[in-house]
Amino acid sequence: MKALLVVEDDAIADIIRFYLRPLGFDVLRYRNPLKALDNLEELEPDAILVSARDFPRHWKPLVQVARRSWAKERCVFILLKGEVFPFEEAAKAMHLGVNGVVKEDLGDRTELSRFQQILKRYVAIEDSRTSDRITPAAWDRLDFLFNRPSDGVPVAGRIETISMSGLSLKPDLPALAEELEPGAFLEDCSLRVGPDIVSVGCTLVRKNHVLAFAFTRIAEEDRARIVAYLESAPKREIDSLLKK
Numbered sequence: 001m002k003a004l005l006v007v008e009d010d011a012i013a014d015i016i017r018f019y020l021r022p023l024g025f026d027v028l029r030y031r032n033p034l035k036a037l038d039n040l041e042e043l044e045p046d047a048i049l050v051s052a053r054d055f056p057r058h059w060k061p062l063v064q065v066a067r068r069s070w071a072k073e074r075c076v077f078i079l080l081k082g083e084v085f086p087f088e089e090a091a092k093a094m095h096l097g098v099n100g101v102v103k104e105d106l107g108d109r110t111e112l113s114r115f116q117q118i119l120k121r122y123v124a125i126e127d128s129r130t131s132d133r134i135t136p137a138a139w140d141r142l143d144f145l146f147n148r149p150s151d152g153v154p155v156a157g158r159i160e161t162i163s164m165s166g167l168s169l170k171p172d173l174p175a176l177a178e179e180l181e182p183g184a185f186l187e188d189c190s191l192r193v194g195p196d197i198v199s200v201g202c203t204l205v206r207k208n209h210v211l212a213f214a215f216t217r218i219a220e221e222d223r224a225r226i227v228a229y230l231e232s233a234p235k236r237e238i239d240s241l242l243k244k
Helices: 010-023 033-043 059-069 087-096 109-122 220-231 233-243
Strands: 002-006 026-030 047-051 076-081 100-103 142-147 154-163 166-171 185-193 196-207 211-217
Touching: 002 010, 002 033, 010 026, 010 047, 010 109, 026 033, 033 059, 047 059, 059 076, 059 087, 076 109, 087 233, 100 109, 100 233, 109 233, 154 220, 185 211, 185 220, 196 220, 220 233
Parallel strands: 002 026, 002 047, 047 076, 076 100
Antiparallel strands: 142 154, 142 185, 154 166, 166 211, 185 196, 196 211
């Protein structure tokens, strides 16, 4: 697979390459957006990544030409933003067919997770993991609650990561989970996924400062709700930018 990277800053280009190559992409980098535009149709990339900070005017004709040739499902277009990205630009990005917008330095887990999720949503990448995992962002509605088996005391916390097959949780009060050991099965846990609350049975698979759970009893329609919610992460990001 080919990824076309249009970035002026060498350090940012190196960061993006670092995360693209393990996913199976050969990275073609251009510093000049006009040259990238001239060669776009000949290159036939599977993904295009453009720095909106470096090229605030040129990313628009690039995405317009790309969308005339390929649908969003065929060629992923990701904008790499700096510290400032006006909501008017986010509106244009959504209208023109950009798949997602991420901070160009991928400096925290949320940005990196979103970057990988956008690519996985549209491109069959080379990855040994069996399901996509995201780190919830501020605009996501994801919550998890279970009852302690010994006495039914509710235990809540912050979801660190979630996929269609499980999640990791940092308890608000770690002492409440001290008695749990890997292999413990927890019935009727409550998982909020956007507007829905689903009931799942979970098995604790790993325990340290974060608890890792596998969904071992879940209705197929509820699993489908989780998958649909995770796959819509890029849209929620753009919707959030538009509201600012």
